[in-house]
Amino acid sequence: MINRTFSIITLFVLFAATSLTAQEESPKDMNAQIIKGKGFISYPSYSGSPFLNTKFLKGEIEFLDGTKVKNIGLRYSSYRDEIIYFNDYLSAQIVVDKISLKAFSLNDINGTKRIFRRQNYDGFLTGERYFEVLSDGRISLLAYRKVDLETCDPSYSKLGLAYKQSYSYYIFAPDKGYAILKLNRNSLLSKFDKPNQKLVRKVLRKNGVMITDEASFVLAWNLIKENEIPVNF
């Protein structure tokens, strides 16, 4: 009797395992048939990298109508603010039409999902931009991962030009727009009223958070969000 029960359970487990394997080997996402774009033309090779991720990472794109294409190779060009998709069937790199997209995400090498959202930026150099969503909510914390081509010391680059990171950080609310931030404690505190600044300091102190880089800044922001301290924005 026990043997029979055991064999039934084994059969179920086997069945479940087979189903899982079948899912893993699922065919290509048919929604990929509606990806529109133009051929990618290589950038001039200077020092530094024009890409956020040089290698193609698995990711997902979401069109304006909510249709998603999952599990495709993507790399983000910080230099041109473009998302490049690798079409396996054609072995071609395609710059996906920005106008067709709502958002995209990349799974970085640590397995972290990085979400980028297309938004209209109404400040200096207005236009549609991909912003990385560092923290989402009624007020979002966004990063614009821009890379500029700048002149540099010939000892650094023979051609005298290099791709240099020029990231900008914003807080954004749909009804209030953008407010630029710098990755330091003072810039963060400046977004709060005097009485609330005390609360912010207290929360950061209590959690032992020192703002030194992007990660600690995001951590501090999330703590403030959790404690529902109102932002003066």
Place this chain on the structure above:
Amino acid sequence: MKRKLVLLLLLFAVFSVNAQEKESLNLFTDRDLYVSGETLLLKVFAAASEQSGIVNVDLINRKGTKITGAILEISNHQADGFVYLPDSLSSGFYLLRTSTRTDNALTSKELYIANRFTGLPASNSDMQSAGVIPLKETFAQNLEITGVEKQYKLRENGHALLQLTNELIYQVDGDVSVSIAGTTQDFTTTQFLQKSEPGAAQSNVREGINIEGIVTDLKTGKPFKNAIVYLSIPDSIPGFQYFITPEDGLFNFQIGKYFGKIPVVIQCFAKDKSSSLKITLSDHNNFKNEMPDFERRIFTPEFVKYIEKATSAITFRKIFNQQEITIQPAPVVKRDAYPYYGIPTKTIDPQLFIDLPNFNEISKELLPGVKFRNYNRNPTLQVLNTAQQFYFNEQPLLLLDGIPIRDLNVIKDMGTKDIDKIEICQNERFYGDLIFPGVVAIYTSKADYTRVPESNDLIKLNLEVIQPRATLNTPSEQKLSDPDLRQVLLWKPSLKPAPKMELDFRTSDIKGRFKLIVHGKTRDGSTFYKEQIFEVN
């Protein structure tokens, strides 16, 4: 243990069967008797599990041939619509059949339609289906209809109050439908189920409206693998889909949310230009279902009288051009903000320039970066890749009113007067797994697609898609002097259930028996009704 397992399996099987029985569509019409030229109003309740979002309603004759129909969008597990009954219908019994892609049970309802020119058959009888098992509908105990008089005069205002208990309101899935229409005492028809199998090979696509077919080799008649099938919907921003056929040559497209009738062009290409292909579309309505048995039915005098009255009523309505329904404007559906071939690098309006007789001249004079040559009657077309400053070797994607064409002879004689606009993309464009070495999109002045000829590998369709909503017309105050010959006094297919529902109606110039009937569906899948009869004298 074995017994328990068997018992479990049996229980599972019983529940599955029960569930299947409850999952059928339910179909209600405003009447059971019609005259050709009239409009049939219908209401469909769908199962909560229905995924297709679309229900096909077909009017079929006794032989099972589709005569007309409608495609309705299911919203909140229900749909309503109408079917124009053509004057070409001969008198007889017909079936109104509903089907979806996810359900292999067809719900049918029998109707009698008399031709308004030929009248009833001389034999005073006709063949009616027999032996069908009607779908059960429960008489609603906890729904009251009050305020309806037993008799009304012609053109008298009437009022009805529907009272639903809270228990029923909680149970109702979706809305309730209410109608008041002419009826006869001795003729009612019911809805019944028919099992079916899809007639043609169907894809696994379960949602929306689908176009399916097969690509075959014209010479051998065998299915053709790796043919590229394009579906184009010509418009100011054209719609486009493609499909690469597998081994079996089958293809399918899912049409998005379009309303009314739309032009659709389906064409196929082989990668090897020497192959000749043929497209054959599948018939969705070709269900392998058996028609019920038929037996002769003798018409009663009341039946004959009703048909005579209805015939003269519809004839007068046609003379006075009184429309039974008003079709509502189709909802605005957000579509792509730019064409599938990308935002054009250049847009040229040739009519702003001097008159040029052919496309060769237009390309030379007006289209920098586009090389159209017609040497030795062998036209060629190339587009400049502006990013890399060379001409693509291959022919670009050439579109005529959004329809891809390969034969350049179609455009070679087009002059500036024939062209409304030319859009050019001077880069390598991608659409899914397709590569376009540049794009030249020509929009003609007439936009009638006549330059694109039909052939074995190109089919032009005027496709009926989702039917727009319609409302029943009631006579306006200004036109009270005109005869009011409405057979349907009230048609409210989607009323939100409430404890008290007030209904106002006005009788017409038609005398006879009328029926107010309420239909609804509960969350457990069963349907209920309540009716009240009154006379108009």
